[in-house]
Amino acid sequence: MRPDPVAALFGMLRPIATTGGGLMGVRIREKKKGSGVWWLFINHKGRRASRKVGSLEAAQAVKQQIEARLVLGQGLPEEEPTPKAIPTLEAYFQGLLDTHFDMAVADSTRESYEGNFRLHILPELGGLELRQITRDRVKAFVAHLLKKTYNVRKVVKETLEDGTAKESETIEERPLSRPSIRIIVAELCAVLNHAREDGHIQNNPAARLSKFYKKAKVVHDEIQPLTAHEVLLFLQAVQAAAPHYYPLFLCALHTGMRSGEIAALRWSDIDFAGKFIRLQKNLSRGKVGDTKTGKTRRVDISDELISTLEALRRTRRAEYLQRGSNEIPEWVFLSPGRLEKDEETGKTKRAEGRRVDMHNVKTRCFHACLAKAGLRRIRFHDLRHTYATLLLMQGESPAYVRDQLGHTSIKMTVDIYGHWIPGANRQAVNRLPSLGSLAIANRA
Secondary structure, X not given: OOOOHHHHHHHXXXXXXXXXXXXXXXXXXXXXXXXXXXXXXXXXXXXXXEEEEEOHHHHHHHHHHHHHHHHOOOOOOOOOOOOOOOOEHHHHHHHHHHOHHHHHOOHHHHHHHHHHHHHHHHHHHOOOEHHHOOHHHHHHHHHHHHHOEEEEEEEEEEEOOOOOEEEEEEEEEEEOOHHHHHHHHXXXXXXXXXXHHOOOOOOOOOOOOHHHOOOOOOOOOOOOOOOHHHHHHHHHHHHHHOHHHHHHHHHHHHHOOOHHHHHOOEHHHEEOOOOEEEEOEEEEXXXXXXXXXXXXXXXXXXXXXXXXXXXXXXXXXXXXXHOOOXXXXXEOOEOOOOEEEOOOOOOEEEOOOOEOOHHHHHHHHHHHHHHHOOOOOOOOOHHHHHHHHHHHHOOOOHHHXXXXXXXXXXXXXXXXXXXXXXXXXXXXXXXXXXXXXXXXXXXX
């Protein structure tokens, strides 16, 4: 059967508006007067369309055919909807980064998504269209994560026979931990939820997958806390080599605060009368925001730290009075300030310090002070572990340590630090009832 040329023309007509009503009408006219190019305009039951035809004779012929078709009740053919393009996971994720992630998530959350998608998700699933990501494909992806490993560089310090210390680096291969896999899968699931809401997929194939990785190992970085004696050696080295940072390191050791919390500490956060800090802010990637858990917490502080901070505040006020200011910066810990020449006196002095840069503290001061004290190389975060383990070894309850550290659950505290209180466990089992304890009680 030969195709109807008028029907073919209808199929080519492009709707330019849609209204709720409208009279039937077919008109021809030149869009640009005097051009000799004639157009066809249709308005039928709220549907409008236009099409360039050419000569006046051709336009009139087509107009007659269309009017005849409409009079016979054949109407305009329904337009076939243009199928919606299904993006790949990589393209869809990039679109989310440019829209949703810019407006609705914290910078640290965005960086977590970017890192996990770049390292784990996109290499395996990024080239697939969203509808090609089936439940079986996601299960296979989780199985891949369970087998995946990464390398950790460790610095090992050993003492030689002649008494000298030697440091060496080793590479340790580790599997992805269960918490890491949980975060990766949760972020994939969240992105696919957006795709489902946008109509690209019907169901989320990454939902309810925890049973497939529940046997993955829980891998914690080895913590290397200092002993009480080593803390004293370290503080003595700081006082001798970097006295400007002594209050900062004492604060880390006496509060267990994270490095970002220390950098964001303000004088208004310290209750000198109540001897506690109300921790409300954290510095992350150069921006001050909420704490890691998003909650404010109260941290008790020692008399020694209170005295040190009060002395620091007095010194800071005297320094700024000399600069001609009655107010001091809101941040507790500042950098020393660059050395510069005073234009009036010609003497060398320090410029006003800025909020402390914890990266510089760790790389230029912390490790140097450890070496001066003759201690092994550890991470700054191990000062937080030192605080926790010393409290537990002194008999403080895990619940108190949890609150001081700001952990979301006591399980986290016990999982990380439980083995640092073996003496307390031993005493606990000795207190269990027995016939021997009954005999001792009767003799008493």
